[in-house]
Amino acid sequence: MNIRTFKPGDEAIQAALFNVTAFSLPGFKATTADDVKKRTRGRGFDPDARFYAEDGGQVIGYCVLEPEQGRIGFPWCKKGHEAAAAPLFAAALSAARARGLTSVFAAYRRDWQPVLQFFADQGFAVAREFINYWADPVDLPTLVNRSKLPINRLRREDLPAVAALGTGVIRLPPDKLESYFFANPYFPAEAVLVLRGADDAPTAVGIGLESGTYADVKRIDPLAPCFRLGAFGTEGLNAKRVNGMFSFVAAPHQALTAGLALLSEASQEMTDGTVNALAAQCPSDVPHLVGFYTRYFKEHGRFPVLEKQL
Structure with a gap:
């Protein structure tokens, strides 16, 4: 051989x-x-x-x-x-x-037991699951005084704050974020929304993606090990393009209020066009983000990510 x-x-x-x-x-x-x-x-x-x-x-x-x-x-x-x-x-x-x-990972369907067992036998362990969600826009809550929310577009000077907000979630190092957000061939920087505090500093960052050429979240396999374009925690990975994709990062104590504000803004923009269902994806080891999606979205499926240190 x-x-x-x-x-x-x-x-x-x-x-x-x-x-x-x-x-x-x-x-x-x-x-x-x-x-x-x-x-x-x-x-x-x-x-x-x-x-x-x-x-x-x-x-x-x-x-x-x-x-x-x-x-x-x-x-x-x-x-x-x-x-x-x-x-x-x-x-x-x-x-x-x-x-x-220094490490490698594998991602496969949770019901592919022979494959998962192979990786377990090779010393891999489940590090997290990626949870897939969807939501009907009509089921989302409406924010009062939405137009007064301090939300606008991402600026380059925001990137250090974005890196800090995404600690433990964002895969890329800070010096790679400018290219990811401002020179990404798959989505424009204008798709990135920033919720700002009284000092104009970012307190949360969200992404809303819309394209009629992207997959309909209700028609894709929710158990397939596909990372979704735009989801925080999938930076630098091969990703599936899903219409109506929403994702955000925020500090744990602000996740519910900040996430709702960004979701309201993003869904308002996206559902003016081709989106009839919202999509989301979140790693299971970020409990404050999981808590938000569990509250406002419906879980659609999940798949494990297995890791091994080299």
């Missing part, structure tokens, strides 16, 4: 291999070569972090590491060739260490 890295043309092989090995799992959704190509042609793709096991010149398994995200995949292997899983996964872990990563 030989372990090699990616070469052009592997996209179709990888898609076929995944489809034949994962089809019996709950909620399975077939992939295509074009789906794989979106990743291999994306920014930051590292061909030396994608591994394929060959036996007699035929690919019998593969395992993917996404170094920029720190995300590692399950080693999918053809039936009868499960022994390739260990060397494939070891190669991916070795590549992570070689790139200076």
Whole structure:
């Protein structure tokens, strides 16, 4: 058996291999070569972090590491060739260490027990779950004197305060936030709302995303391990674009009042257009944010994130 890295043309092989090995799992959704190509042609793709096991010149398994995200995949292997899983996964872990990563994570459906058990056997532990929510705009409370709320758009000088408010939630370091918010190819900086205090300093920050080309939250699989574009805590990750997405960060003691103010403002803007249902996503280890979404949204599903220190 030989372990090699990616070469052009592997996209179709990888898609076929995944489809034949994962089809019996709950909620399975077939992939295509074009789906794989979106990743291999994306920014930051590292061909030396994608591994394929060959036996007699035929690919019998593969395992993917996404170094920029720190995300590692399950080693999918053809039936009868499960022994390739260990060397494939070891190669991916070795590549992570070689790139200076100190931890890696995996995210899969909570009902994919064989996959989750594999990661548990490799020393991974569930660090948190990502909870998916939705809400009907007509069920949201209305704020009195909404027009007088001190809410406006994000400014570059707000970024240190945003980093502080997002401590323990935002994935990116402070020096990467300007690029994330002001040069993001997937949403404009104008989508970011800031609730300000008496000294004009940010006391909470929210995001509201609207596009008729994005997925309808009521039609997507709520158990799928998909991070949602714009949700705080998903910065720098591959993310699914969901119409009507709302997310915010605030200090624990201000979460309910600040979140409601930002939700009211964002939903008013979004529901003037194509949004007929609001979406949200929140990591389970941020209790003050979970408490807000539980109060104003309906839980739709969740998926675990497993981590391992290297």
